[in-house]
Amino acid sequence: MLIHCPACGPRSHHEFTYGGDATIVRPAPDDTDIARWQAFVYDRENPRGDHQELWHHVFGCRHWLKVTRNVTTHDISAVELLGPHAKDANAGEAGR
Numbered sequence: 834m835l836i837h838c839p840a841c842g843p844r845s846h847h848e849f850t851y852g853g854d855a856t857i858v859r860p861a862p863d864d865t866d867i868a869r870w871q872a873f874v875y876d877r878e879n880p881r882g883d884h885q886e887l888w889h890h891v892f893g894c895r896h897w898l899k900v901t902r903n904v905t906t907h908d909i910s911a912v913e914l915l916g917p918h919a920k921d922a923n924a925g926e927a928g929r
């Protein structure tokens with residue numbers, strides 16, 4: 834599987850580590866609702882089809898990416914750079 838890193842270009846997925854579900858929202862640090870924290874830590878969907886995931890380009894630019902990947906076919910339909918330089922880098926990746 835190739836992941837098109839916006840900073841490095843197409844790279845083997847072996848250069849990346851999986852960072853989990855990109856749709857999970859962390860509760861606020863002062864949130865004391867144990868059910869929300871339990872859901873944040875343990876509850877995950879197991880969807881078929883497109884799924885948004887976090888990937889870390891560990892053996893490359895070390896940026897975090899949000900990847901939209903079909904979990905059945907492994908086709909990647911979108912890759913977005915995360916972090917402070919994301920806006921500039923992602924502007925050049927439109928339509929990929």
Ligand SMILES: [Zn+2]
Nearest residue numbers: 838841893894
């Ligand atoms: Zn990269």
